[in-house]
Amino acid sequence: MGRGRKRTVDQSSLVVSKGVKRLLPLFLFAALVLDVTVSALLTQNSFKAHPQTWKDFVKKRDLSLLFEKLALDLLVLALVRMFVLPLLTFVGVVTGSTKAAAPEAEEEVVNGGGVGGFFGAKRDGGTPNHTLRQPLLPIAAHHAGNGHHCRVADDDEGNGRRACCGLWNRKKRGSGEGHQRIKEEIEAAEALHFYKDVKRANRNKIIAESLIFGLSTLFQVYSGIKAVCFDVSTFKHSLSFPSLMVLSVICINAESIFCCMMIESFAKEQGIDKPDVHGHPLYFSKANTGHTCDLCRKRILKGYRCWACDFDICMKCMGSKTARVEGEGGVRGDKGVRSESEVTLKPMEYFNRALWLASSEWRLLACAFMSLLLASGTNLMSPIFSGHVFNAIKDENHPSFLHNIRIFVVLSLASGVFGSCRSLCFRVVQRRLSFLTRNRLFEGIIRQDIAFYDAAQTGDLISRMSWDCNAMLQPISNLLGSTLQSIFFFFGGLIMCFVISWRLSMLAFTTMLPIIHLTSKYAVFSQRLNREIFTFIGMANSIAQEAMANIRTVRAFSTEDVELKRYRQETKEALKRGIRDAFANAGTILLSNLIDYGASTLILLYGGLLVMSKNESKAISIGMLYAYLRFWNMIQSSYQSLQGVMNSFTKAAGAAQRVLSLMDSLPDIDPSSGVVATSQMSWSVEFQNVFFVYQMRPDVVVLKNINLKMESSEVCALVGPSGCGKTTMISLILRYYDPTNGKILIGGRELQSFNLKALHKHVGYVSQETQMFAKTIEENILYGCEEGEYTQEDLVTACKAANAHDFITSFPSGYQTRIGERGVRLSGGQKQRIAIARMMLRQPKLLLLDEATSALDAESESLVQESIDQLLESKEHKYTVVLVAHRLSTVVNANQICVVDKGVVTERGTHDSLMKLEGTYTKLVSKQLEKTKNMLY
Template sequence: MDQSTTLVVTLMCLSVLWINVAAQLFRTILMELTRDDGMFLSPEIHRHPVFFEDSKGVALHWCDLCRQRIGPDTNGAGRSGCYRCSLCDFDICLKCAERSDAATVGENMLRGDRGVRVEASMDNTSYFKRSLAVARSEVPLLMVSFSLLAVSSVSRLFLPHLQGKIIDQVIPDQTDGHQNRSGFSYYIKLYVILMLVQGAVSTLYSAIFTLVSRRLKFTIRNSLLERILAQDVAYFDGTESGRLISRLTNDLDLMMAPIQSSLSSLLSNVLLLIGGMIMCFIKSYRLSMLAFVTVGPITYLWEQYAQWSKGLAREMLAYWAEGNSIASQALSHVRTVKAFGCEDSVLKKYTEVNQRALDCGVKDAWGNGVTSALTGYLDLGSGVLILYFGGLLVYKGEMTVGELVTFQLFWNLMNNAYQNLQGLVTSFTRSAAGAEKIFSLWDSEPDIDPSKGSDVSWDVKGRIELRGVQFFYQMRPDNIVLNDFHLDIPAGKTIALVGRSGGGKSTIINMLLRFYDAREGEILLDGREYESLKVHQLRRLFGVVTQETELFATTVLENIAYGMEPDEYTLEDVERAAKKAFAHDFICEMKDGYSTRIGERGNRLSGGQRQRIAIARVFLRRPKIILLDEATSALDENSQEAVQQALSTLIAESNATVVLVAHRLSTVMNADSIVVIDKGIALEQGNHDELVEKGGIYASMVQKQNKKKANELDQKKEGGDKDAGKGKKALDDIDSLLDDQETQLNEKKTIIS
């Protein structure tokens, strides 16, 4: 072949490439000119454009911010429908779309202690790069596997060539009719040896890839849970637990699917595609030009399907997460569900959500089928062209039958590799939907970072100061919970916080545990700023007993010793702590004693028993600071007496700083200092005698309590109704006393006016 002929052949081959490039550029320009930009929301809410859709097309959909069902009642503007993302399953009702604070108050947003964050958008390239970065620890094994894979792929490229040679040896020579039996035997042996080598290498690299994928999934699952646990408490305030479980299961499985099953085939198919293409053009550039006519249409079809499938995948993930949330909440509150007879209602909601996920899966299956059929017909057409024009070349003597078969085998090899790569692109695109959710959470650094700060290395005394603290909850920014709040808690003293519900008492407990940071002002421990200390070490200084005791579905022993290492305590220490908490007796009455499993949330124990387990925890930990947040408010009278006795013992023996939140005056009267809090402001502070003598709000509450007691005694003397007072709050209930006092003041103002 002379130089001019070579140039013509090269240019003719390149013309196929330029035609496909031109078609791609034309399609891109056309899409840009006809694109509907839609409406862009704040990037904290959603990064993609959203488009209005009538409510008929979004039945059973829910607004992703306010969690209300899409319909006429969600906007109040006479229109029904929502704005919807065409790339992923994101819906926002008209009312939320018009709100300026939608990101702040929205549910299931990525947020830290300081506010809502922007979730990262992820395409195939960034997903692939992040996946490789995650697999960095497995580089040595991956390199070995990739090397074996390259050997296997290259060996496969020799097989069609040998098959063609075998066929040529079988067909008699056209000049003398001679058959080359020795050549036939030689190529058969060579073919068998190559097949055995290729099979052995394939088995080895496949085993290594399987090992690597499983180790990666183990690593990622553990790391993801670590990242979830590291998030700020504000994130959990606005995120349903079912959705977090979905991150660890559905989203992770979807993200890992290509890595587990397709990482090995990616390199293999790339090598086969390039090698097959080169061999096709070497064997016959004319047949290659015919065959490559169908490449552009097939690429376009699979690309469109991949984008459509990604949207369906994200929609399925959202429905699965919603289903997990429904199931999680129902199972967590199964007694309430049964008590109200809501089993059918829960099942109906769960079935509706799963049905929507199934509908997405069915659509995806039909889309895959139609796309496969169309591309299959295009492949069939190219195959017919190859056989027809290849046969003509054989008739003309320009190529042998073996060479035609070899070309056909190389074309099939290349075409299969190409189609597999298209499937991988679809798989990666679909998995990018799950990866967006995973890596957004993965990359979210908590504002209260557990890895930052200095060690709590000094002998902690337990003095706490709150200076000019202002605080509001992130999802309720208009409700100022603490406003320029000042409080000095001396070391080793007991401080009681009293006031009506919602006044900020429990918020102070949460801030002392550094679940939240102050919006303004500062908190100090022994003169050191809270934010300068390592949060894990800080929290280990505390012992906490709350109104709702958090117990786990393990044994009594493991619950009492929760958070402590096995070498930090003995069974005797646990029993001693249980005795001081007045829990030892009822524990021993159980069949398995301290090895008794108490069920999820401790539901096999009574309320008083759960509280005493929590108090035993504090005795065992021997903390520097004890926080008691209405520890007896939800108990009956008998349980209250036992728990109150245990708390009194705890306070007397601990020599720790105690911050006590109570709803009854009788609980706080013996505190070293009592702080009256209302609407986020400390109104009064002093011990019981000082506040009574002062004659302020606290004195009024005590006076009101004494008056109620006197009235009750008078009723009993007069032989009043034996059931009088049943079902009412206790006489010293602080909320009730403050409400009565406020009612009297309002009545006086009315009379004066």
């Protein structure tokens, strides 16, 4: 993992693409120029329409003349906006940028080691062997006298960093605990300084954006009032003034939005690029309350966050070269951790993938879209005819009343039919997408390499299949179900409002900008709180899952209250944040409703005046006022439905990344390709110069230059102390992993060339940790067998050979007895014998027994061992057996005994020959005899 590169980048640029970010100043300039141009045209037309008004204004100094007949004030305000808004934007960018650099964790210094020390090369596609690790950013300091003061020192890349000089000099002189304490003081001082700087910058950005939105709202209010009062009766083209006024308001809204986007995009915070850790820039945060590190899974307070996809990393992992190698997060294969940048997903990429997933249902989608268009069209027409109904009632026009009622009924029926058809098609598509996604995700998970499961957490995988799948599919469901309809209603209602009364619309829409500003700010605040809530709930669920899985241990130590206290603590933290979110939501709703009701009041007030107006150019009917209210409510509800759509797509992109990264991730070990193994081939096993290192322990070489051959139809026993690598050798034979270096041969052919599915049909395996499914005994024994492959007689024979038939038949349900989750209703010895029966039923050519008799008593062990001996001596079947055991009785009759110590085969031979050597094997036998001397059987 390379040294972290530092770049100045903003948080919002993760949402706004780089191309759009570069074009934002151009967009703002274009909006301002268009605004001034429109205002100039309005002014020119008003002077042409009222040539005498300017002279009257100069003589009488009557502002009402200027307000009602001339548009010069609009031009002046446009010029004011052209200078004031860019100035506020510049101030917001400057004051909203952080001045201090983010504190960086020093990377740990680790001695060279690992497998690279043995054969001097990194594994293909894996992680290089890191030796001496330097700090990400050295602190340079200046010390004068005995006082402590700070200055900004540049590192070798020219990046400024503030350091406490006196503390740094003390740190250099310190050692041991004092050194660590001084280091922590420096980190705490830097973190506090940076945190305050970020808070100041965010506060300044909010102030600048609020000023921009406030001024834009005032400009819109003024334009709306002027539109209401302006006299357009003398204009040559009656539509020119309304069109230009509407365009002017659009420009004002665009200017405010572009200004705020520029502040968010150009107000800089020091982010750090570490592509090997994460694909997006990471930003320091002092208060990651309720967050956990996505690598080590520990709760963190200060660390680094990705604002694009909610990735968190603690200071320790940020400074560790091996954090991603050893961490529990990310997608890894047998050849190492896959770079996050390989699977980073942007919102538009997520949208494209969603369309690709839905493309198989194009017929249903076409039908749904057609139904959506027809349903939306009928819904947009119904307010007009309902307005005509009210006009007919007012005029007491019975034929018109009945005619419009009939049309309204037809539109309502058509809307209901097309709406139900749309809902049916979209829901079927949603269900099929959910089915397809979940099945593909489970397929992606179940086919991953075993190395993936070494780092994965079961709860996290279940979360991906439930929460992340839901989060990924929810925006698609919303898009198909309501978002498209809301878009039609929003723009359709907007057009109809201006068609009915452009004056009323100019006044009513002055309230939209404040509502947008309030809801957008609340969305950011609520998103952060809700992530913390979900994190605490996830922690509480993990505590509950762990406690229930270990309920016997909890009960044995009477720690129910301890677990309950832990659970309550997490849920209490979630509750606190939920209450804060509720208060913030209530405040936002209050302000939004006040503004909304204010707009409704304006509509009723001015609309009523227009209804009662005697000026035919301004007047509207009461029916059209009712229709206008219907369209206004349609716009409001559509806007509320559309709120946070882009935020939901951004969040869904993060969830989709976690889902699609597994769906797209192919295992490094492909189980379905290669040569098909047969029972007639030789089943010898050979290790040639095998080295092996677990990814989660990259500095520990488990196997070192293993050279060993196990002949076909013979028994090879692996003995040695715990942790010496015996089980790892079994795992390599099963090809759970590929060797880090060297190769393994089966029947003289390299193991990697075999089709694993076919190979495993001829391999029987019993592990020291017996794994059972929550099924019947018979189903557990037949697990992995195809239907009809074995008879009931074969099943009973295998169970008798494993000394399991008697205890199985002692149950009331016999072979149909359900054994519970993980086989909790059976003893350890019973589960082990069922596992042995499962192995014997397959009649394998290669037997791998990893402490297969460890859970059996002496009598059962003797019976099972006798059965295994009989199988080996059978002339009809020949087996190659590789067994790992500590008990002397299990290995004494083996054709070859290999003593493994610290990953190296130190002795090899038969029992008698090894005893004559008086080496490690002799010591192991002596300890075993001493241990069993006083054992009661």
